[in-house]
Amino acid sequence: EVQLVQSGAEVKKPGESLKISCKGSEYSFISYWIGWARQTPGGVLEWLGIIYPGDSDTRYSRSFQGQVTISADKSINTVYLQWSSLKASDTAMYYCARREGGSYDYWGQGTLVTVSS
Amino acid sequence: DIQMTQSPSSLSASVGDRVTITCRASQGIGNDLGWYQQKPGKAPKRLIYAASNLQSGVPSRFSGSGSGTAFTLTISSLQPEDFATYYCLQHNSYPPTFGQGTKVEIK
Numbered sequence: 001e002v003q004l005v006q007s008g009a010e011v012k013k014p015g016e017s018l019k020i021s022c023k024g025s026e027y028s029f030i031s032y033w034i035g036w037a038r039q040t041p042g043g044v045l046e047w048l049g050i051i052y053p054g055d056s057d058t059r060y061s062r063s064f065q066g067q068v069t070i071s072a073d074k075s076i077n078t079v080y081l082q083w084s085s086l087k088a089s090d091t092a093m094y095y096c097a098r099r100e101g102g103s104y105d106y107w108g109q110g111t112l113v114t115v116s117s
Numbered sequence: 118d119i120q121m122t123q124s125p126s127s128l129s130a131s132v133g134d135r136v137t138i139t140c141r142a143s144q145g146i147g148n149d150l151g152w153y154q155q156k157p158g159k160a161p162k163r164l165i166y167a168a169s170n171l172q173s174g175v176p177s178r179f180s181g182s183g184s185g186t187a188f189t190l191t192i193s194s195l196q197p198e199d200f201a202t203y204y205c206l207q208h209n210s211y212p213p214t215f216g217q218g219t220k221v222e223i224k
Contacts, residue, residue, distance in 0.1 A: 035213070045161075045204060045215040061212035062118070095160055102208045103151045103167070107160040 002027045004034075004096050004108035011114045012086050019082035020111045022096035029077040030054035033099035036070060036081045038092040039110075050099065051079055086115045119143050119207055123216025129224040136192040138219045140205035145185045149209035152181055152190045155218075156201045164203075165190065195221070 007021045022034065035050040049060040053072040060070070072079045081094060094111045097104040120143035130136050140150065148168035153161035163172050165181035168188055178193045192199055200223055205216040 037213075037215075043202065043218055045206075045218075047212040047214065049212075059211060097161075099208075101166070102149055103163065104206065104208070104213070105163055105166070105172075107162070110160050 002098065002106045004098060004106055006094075006096060006108040006111045009112040009114070011116070013117055014088055014115055015085050016115075017082070017084050018086055018113065019080050020094060020113070021078050021080050022108050023076070023078045024098070025077060027098075030074050034072070034079045035097050035099055035104060036068075036079075037095045037097060039095065040092050048081065048094075053077075053079060086113075088115050088117075091115045118212060119146065119210050119214050121205055121207055121214050121216040123205055123219055125219060126217060127220040127222060129222050130195050131224045132195055132197060134195045134224075136195050136199075136221060138190045138203055138205075140183075140188045140190075140216045142186045142188075142207055142209075144210075146207045146209035148184045149207055150181075150183070150188050151206050151208070152179075153204045153206060154199075154201045155204065161204060192221075 003025045005023050030053050033050045033052050036048040039045050047061050048064045049070045051058045051070045053074045058070050069082045096108040098106045122141045150168045152165040155161045164175050164179050169181045180191050182189050202218045202220045204218050
């Protein structure tokens with residue numbers, strides 16, 4: 001069965017950097033876009049961006065352009081979401097999801113990122 | 118970005134009730150909409166894709182309808198395991214955008 005497995009929870013201080021991961025298995029990893037979404041503590045879901053692991057074509061949502069970097073390493077079936085300087089407002093649960101036929105069918109289990117001094 | 122307005126934000130219902138949740142798009146999105154169920158501490162799970170297609174393995178009491186700007190998720194007979202938060206997600210225009218969610222609680 002298709003699986004997306006994300007890296008574990010992180011606790012960071014403002015200004016620190018972070019890279020979280022999402023590893024796909026049991027499907028042709030390079031053939032499907034993978035997106036990143038976040039869920040705030042209040043439950044609001046927002047889309048950050050998507051990447052096509054086959055050629056690393058990447059698109060960002062306007063609100064997150066320049067705030068995060070999405071990358072992929074197709075040799076190990078993994079996509080990444082990274083921050084160079086975290087803010088308290090980045091505290092959220094982050095999900096990766098596979099795009100199939102436009103919609104998003106399989107989701108990772110989520111990575112909780114907490115940014116606090 | 119396309120705005121998705123979901124209603125109600127919460128509802129209380131009993132086991133066996135028929136439940137309807139609505140999403141409206143700020144512009145036409147064809148049938149490029151999915152419905153997701155999320156339980157506490159879990160990732161969203163797709164129930165419906167392309168507005169009205171039931172995801173494999175999802176009980177037939179769930180159904181979706183609509184196109185253009187107005188969409189509906191219906192649970193024909195609410196079961197105990199259906200108490201959760203439901204979200205719509207449009208993918209017609211980038212970026213994908215979610216509704217605000219509907220929390221279905223036990224009456």
